[in-house]
Amino acid sequence: MAKELLKVTDLKQYFPIKGGMLGRTVNNVQAVDGVTFTVHEGETVSIVGESGCGKSTTGRAILRLDEPTGGQVEFDGEDLLALNNRQMRKKRKDLQIIFQDPYASINPRQTVRQVLEEALEIQNVVPKAERAAKIAELMETVGLGAHQADRFPHEFSGGQRQRIGIARALSVDPKLIIADEAVSALDVSIQAQVINLMKKLQRDFSLTYLFISHDLGVVRHISDRVIVMYLGKIVEIGDKTSIFDNPQHPYTKALLSAIPVPDPDIETKKERIILQGDVPSPINPPAGCRFHTRCPFATDRCKTEVPELRTEEHMKEGHQGACHYIKEIQAGTHEAKY
Amino acid sequence: MVKPTDILKEEPILEVRNLQTSFFTEKFEVKAVDGVNFAVPKGKTLGIVGESGSGKSITSLSILRLIQNPGKIIGGEILFKGENLLDKSEAQMRRVRGNEISMIFQEPMTSLNPVYTVGQQISESYRIHQNIGKKEAMLRSIDMLKLVGIPSPEQRVKQYPHELSGGMRQRVMIAMALACDPELLIADEPTTALDVTIQAQILELMKELQQRLGMSIVMITHDLGVVAETCDYVAVMYMGKVVEYAKVADLFKNPKHPYTVGLLNSLPRHDIDLGDEELTVIKGSVPSPDNMPKGCRFAPRCPFASEICVEQLPDLEQSEDGNQIRCWIYTDEWDGDPEVKVNG
Amino acid sequence: MFTFIIRRLVQTIPVLIGVTILTFSMIHLVPGDPAQIMAGESASPQQVELMRERLGLNDPIPVQYFDYVSGVLQGDLGNSVRSGRAVSDEIAIRIRPTVELATMSTALSVFIGLIAGVLAAVRRNTFGDTFIMLVALFGLSMPNFWLGIMLIQYLAIGVDIFGFNTGIFAASGWGTWQQQVLPVITLGVAGAAIIARMTRSSMLEVIDQDYIRTARAKGVKERVVVYRHALKNAMIPVVTVVGLQFGSLLGGAVLTESVFAINGLGRFMIDAIRARDFPIMQGGVLVLAFMFVSVNIVVDILYRFLNKRIDLN
Numbered sequence: 001m002a003k004e005l006l007k008v009t010d011l012k013q014y015f016p017i018k019g020g021m022l023g024r025t026v027n028n029v030q031a032v033d034g035v036t037f038t039v040h041e042g043e044t045v046s047i048v049g050e051s052g053c054g055k056s057t058t059g060r061a062i063l064r065l066d067e068p069t070g071g072q073v074e075f076d077g078e079d080l081l082a083l084n085n086r087q088m089r090k091k092r093k094d095l096q097i098i099f100q101d102p103y104a105s106i107n108p109r110q111t112v113r114q115v116l117e118e119a120l121e122i123q124n125v126v127p128k129a130e131r132a133a134k135i136a137e138l139m140e141t142v143g144l145g146a147h148q149a150d151r152f153p154h155e156f157s158g159g160q161r162q163r164i165g166i167a168r169a170l171s172v173d174p175k176l177i178i179a180d181e182a183v184s185a186l187d188v189s190i191q192a193q194v195i196n197l198m199k200k201l202q203r204d205f206s207l208t209y210l211f212i213s214h215d216l217g218v219v220r221h222i223s224d225r226v227i228v229m230y231l232g233k234i235v236e237i238g239d240k241t242s243i244f245d246n247p248q249h250p251y252t253k254a255l256l257s258a259i260p261v262p263d264p265d266i267e268t269k270k271e272r273i274i275l276q277g278d279v280p281s282p283i284n285p286p287a288g289c290r291f292h293t294r295c296p297f298a299t300d301r302c303k304t305e306v307p308e309l310r311t312e313e314h315m316k317e318g319h320q321g322a323c324h325y326i327k328e329i330q331a332g333t334h335e336a337k338y
Numbered sequence: 339m340v341k342p343t344d345i346l347k348e349e350p351i352l353e354v355r356n357l358q359t360s361f362f363t364e365k366f367e368v369k370a371v372d373g374v375n376f377a378v379p380k381g382k383t384l385g386i387v388g389e390s391g392s393g394k395s396i397t398s399l400s401i402l403r404l405i406q407n408p409g410k411i412i413g414g415e416i417l418f419k420g421e422n423l424l425d426k427s428e429a430q431m432r433r434v435r436g437n438e439i440s441m442i443f444q445e446p447m448t449s450l451n452p453v454y455t456v457g458q459q460i461s462e463s464y465r466i467h468q469n470i471g472k473k474e475a476m477l478r479s480i481d482m483l484k485l486v487g488i489p490s491p492e493q494r495v496k497q498y499p500h501e502l503s504g505g506m507r508q509r510v511m512i513a514m515a516l517a518c519d520p521e522l523l524i525a526d527e528p529t530t531a532l533d534v535t536i537q538a539q540i541l542e543l544m545k546e547l548q549q550r551l552g553m554s555i556v557m558i559t560h561d562l563g564v565v566a567e568t569c570d571y572v573a574v575m576y577m578g579k580v581v582e583y584a585k586v587a588d589l590f591k592n593p594k595h596p597y598t599v600g601l602l603n604s605l606p607r608h609d610i611d612l613g614d615e616e617l618t619v620i621k622g623s624v625p626s627p628d629n630m631p632k633g634c635r636f637a638p639r640c641p642f643a644s645e646i647c648v649e650q651l652p653d654l655e656q657s658e659d660g661n662q663i664r665c666w667i668y669t670d671e672w673d674g675d676p677e678v679k680v681n682g
Numbered sequence: 683m684f685t686f687i688i689r690r691l692v693q694t695i696p697v698l699i700g701v702t703i704l705t706f707s708m709i710h711l712v713p714g715d716p717a718q719i720m721a722g723e724s725a726s727p728q729q730v731e732l733m734r735e736r737l738g739l740n741d742p743i744p745v746q747y748f749d750y751v752s753g754v755l756q757g758d759l760g761n762s763v764r765s766g767r768a769v770s771d772e773i774a775i776r777i778r779p780t781v782e783l784a785t786m787s788t789a790l791s792v793f794i795g796l797i798a799g800v801l802a803a804v805r806r807n808t809f810g811d812t813f814i815m816l817v818a819l820f821g822l823s824m825p826n827f828w829l830g831i832m833l834i835q836y837l838a839i840g841v842d843i844f845g846f847n848t849g850i851f852a853a854s855g856w857g858t859w860q861q862q863v864l865p866v867i868t869l870g871v872a873g874a875a876i877i878a879r880m881t882r883s884s885m886l887e888v889i890d891q892d893y894i895r896t897a898r899a900k901g902v903k904e905r906v907v908v909y910r911h912a913l914k915n916a917m918i919p920v921v922t923v924v925g926l927q928f929g930s931l932l933g934g935a936v937l938t939e940s941v942f943a944i945n946g947l948g949r950f951m952i953d954a955i956r957a958r959d960f961p962i963m964q965g966g967v968l969v970l971a972f973m974f975v976s977v978n979i980v981v982d983i984l985y986r987f988l989n990k991r992i993d994l995n
Contacts, residue, residue: 050533050534050535050536051533157623157624159623160623187389187390187560187624188389188560188562188601188604188605189389189600189601189604189619189620189623190623191604192604192605192606192617192618192619192620193619193621195606195617196616196617196619199616214533214534215606216534216608217605217606217607217608218606219608220606220607220608220610220611221606221612221617222606240611241611244608244609244611254535255534255535256608257538258534258535258537258538259534259563259608260537260541260561260563260564260566260567260568261563261566261567261607261608261609262562262563262565262566262590262602262605262607263566263590264566264567264586264587264590265587265590265591266566266609267566267567272538272542274535274538274539274542275535275538275539276539278503278505278506278536279503279533399895402899404895404898404899432901432902432903433901434901435898435899435900435901436899436900436901436902437901440899440900441899443892443895443896443899445892448891448892448893449892449893449895449896450893450896451893451896451897451911451915452893452915452989452990452991453914453915453988453989453990462897462900462902463900463901466900466901466902467901498990498991500990500991511896514896514900
């Protein structure tokens with residue numbers, strides 16, 4: 001097995017809520033609450049989940065874009081949270097991020113060349129004399145013409161702007177790229193182009209991806225392993241075949257069954273699990289299993305006891321689910337209430 | 339030329355013929371909707387699917403004549419129960435909106451007025467169209483909220499939109515739209531802004547209400563999965579034109595237009611593993627509207643495009659299975675690779 | 683809402699303390715000996731000493747401040763050096779015209795500004811819009827003392843047109859409506875222009891919102907869409923401007939008060955400054971600051987009332 005590149009242990013990210021007469025911290029948004037996982041060199045690990053599950057917050061906390069409340073982040077054997085600001089800035093060369101909205105993350109007054117030059121200059125990886133050649137090379141790499149480098153971001157379409165975002169991330173030869181909903185805003189036909197590009201770049205430059213997305217179709221196509229999050233906690237983790245073909249956690253099952261498939265034959269036959277209610281607020285998350293308020297299998301035990309991630313006998317190695325009743329549900333001895 | 343009603347088994351409640359809506363900038367005219375034809379069957383659902391810039395949302399706004407300056411409907415007919423909506427006066431049109439034809443929108447977060455309560459906003463529909471008192475309207479609003487599955491509706495009517503979740507707001511939008519028992523509901527990307535488990539709830543609710551109330555639905559979406567799940571017929575739009583118009587089962591089993599085929603192929607699916615295979619892509623991107631291709635709008639991106647495609651715009655024609663398609667490949671004039679024609 | 687008002691009131695306490703410190707320091711920050719200045723240049727040393735004693739300037743500064751604040755809390759703002767009467771009485775006489783003038787002209791600005799702003803917004807980029815905005819620009823750039831003089835010339839002194847004299851309003855004083863019309867117009871025009879521009883841009887933003895489209899799709903009349911659905915949202919930023927406007931009119935109506943010879947607070951303060959009447963200046967600033975803070979609280983409450991999205995607790 002390839003070596004561990006990123007090791008996240010018990011990561012916590014709480015955002016304080018100020019209130020009262022004196023503006024004290026009256027409560028916390030527990031956006032991420034004790035998340036543990038590893039990413040190996042050269043693989044793509046996806047974090048999926050719905051809004052408010054903490055997937056983007058996890059990505060930001062790893063990069064220390066928001067300072068995490070607790071836990072460890074080890075990158076390439078080094079404790080990222082122990083670095084001072086200057087060391088962290090240097091380290092960012094190895095960890096790049098691509099955002100959902102490429103337009104918002106590129107300065108609209110800079111040409112693409114200036115954007116890329118700035119990235120190269122900050123990390124100082126390429127000598128000044130070679131930068132022009134490097135920029136031309138980068139543009140070609142992401143499927144844009146070198147002659148387009150002197151244009152401004154608004155002169156590009158959404159898909160092309162995302163390519164620019166990728167070029168900027170690539171410019172410093174990173175080891176890990178965190179892609180935060182990187183293809184979510186794109187139309188299907190353009191999305192496919194960008195996904196293909198990302199996969200090709202991974203092969204060519206042996207990149208490692210942490211791919212954050214709500215789109216399970218994209219995730220299945222791009223990932224090796226998948227992490228499913230719900231309300232700040234990991235509910236299931238495993239290789240992609242396990243997660244998609246043999247989901248164990250009731251939430252993962254519901255999530256997968258909720259996605260409409262572009263095939264009316266499957267759609268009419270499919271038994272859809274429709275979860276009731278909304279995702280509870282992360283300010284006062286439910287005690288016990290956080291999913292119990294919506295779970296068709298929940299019992300009194302789920303209301304008090306927090307389930308740990310575990311691998312039961314019928315599950316593949318490395319496939320873990322955080323539910324008290326994985327075995328019973330699999331065996332059919334624990335019935336759904338609806 | 340074919341009629342849009344030809345493919346329906348049911349009576350049409352709405353028929354759109356050669357609809358043209360343009361936006362006028364100082365330099366040029368953007369033909370957002372460029373001769374669109376389709377029909378909506380009574381009690382069933384028509385899907386209009388397309389990517390951004392296809393004109394699907396403008397089409398839906400045109401039906402209710404809600405196009406604002408600098409946009410303008412410049413031609414065509416919108417026949418609702420046999421009457422052309424484009425001939426109606428503004429006052430007559432207002433009696434149609436929210437009463438006979440209702441609409442819900444993509445962004446439940448911003449589509450409700452932040453300074454009025456949910457109850458006030460639903461009541462307004464009753465008060466406009468049914469001329470009833472405040473109290474009675476509020477009681478009916480509570481009933482509507484119950485109908486769309488909102489718990490403790492007596493309290494909810496007094497709340498403001500920001501106090502509700504996205505899913506709840508979309509339920510409120512649906513309650514508001516269905517208040518006056520419309521015959522046609524236009525849903526413009528109703529679940530795009532919602533999480534997938536909430537989307538499942540809302541789509542289920544819409545299907546259930548359709549069965550109960552018998553209304554027809556136009557479902558505007560970019561999501562082919564949503565089409566497969568909810569629609570009976572579907573019109574695929576590209577650059578302001580319908581390129582394929584078919585029964586849903588046929589479209590997914592046997593897509594004909596190269597754009598539809600490309601769209602289906604480029605969609606990564608969670609239930610199919612491609613392994614290390616690349617996604618099949620549609621090359622290039624949608625041309626900018628000031629640079630509209632003169633022949634088939636899809637020709638610059640089409641893998642099969644031949645000379646005639648670049649030169650001349652094909653018509654929407656009937657294919658063998660009774661569906662309609664706008665593509666030279668399926669005509670006698672096809673001058674490209676004969677293999678393509680046979681294989682479709 | 684109640685806790686919000688309480689909290690807002692509590693927050694004003696440090697502001698008011700700051701204001702008392704400032705007004706108190708005024709007397710010490712002026713170059714020279716305040717007792718000498720107030721007693722006048724020709725005063726004898728005995729007179730100056732008497733003045734110093736009367737003002738309590740021989741006490742240590744903290745004691746002086748404490749005396750001053752405890753006086754203020756009891757409504758005692760000291761006595762005018764010129765007239766010898768209580769500052770609170772002097773101010774009470776003059777505050778009514780000022781507050782009335784500010785209130786009436788703000789009301790006029792709001793009335794005209796809102797209507798003009800809305801009309802311009804719904805006619806965006808047409809002749810009507812351009813015309814209204816041009817008039818607003820004119821109203822904004824016109825010095826108001828000049829406007830006052832013009833109004834007096836043509837509507838108070840008047841000119842004869844076909845045997846009818848246009849001088850139907852009074853040119854000076856405050857009390858009857860004939861006296862009030864011209865100063866209210868003079869003072870209200872600039873505010874109306876600002877509010878019109880603000881309302882227009884706010885309306886333009888609101889009118890493109892999704893919920894306006896929702897209202898139209900419901901079959902709501904365009905007039906109702908504009909006044910019921912759009913205006914209430916567009917008002918939210920306008921309220922803040924109106925509050926600031928009103929606040930500045932309270933203290934800044936000096937020119938208008940002078941032109942129309944109104945015995946108001948602004949003019950009174952100017953006179954006090956000329957006469958080096960420190961207690962009057964201190965009292966006036968304190969009263970104005972207090973009114974300004976009160977207006978701000980009212981605006982905040984109104985703002986919260988309109989903007990439901992702000993969590994009241």
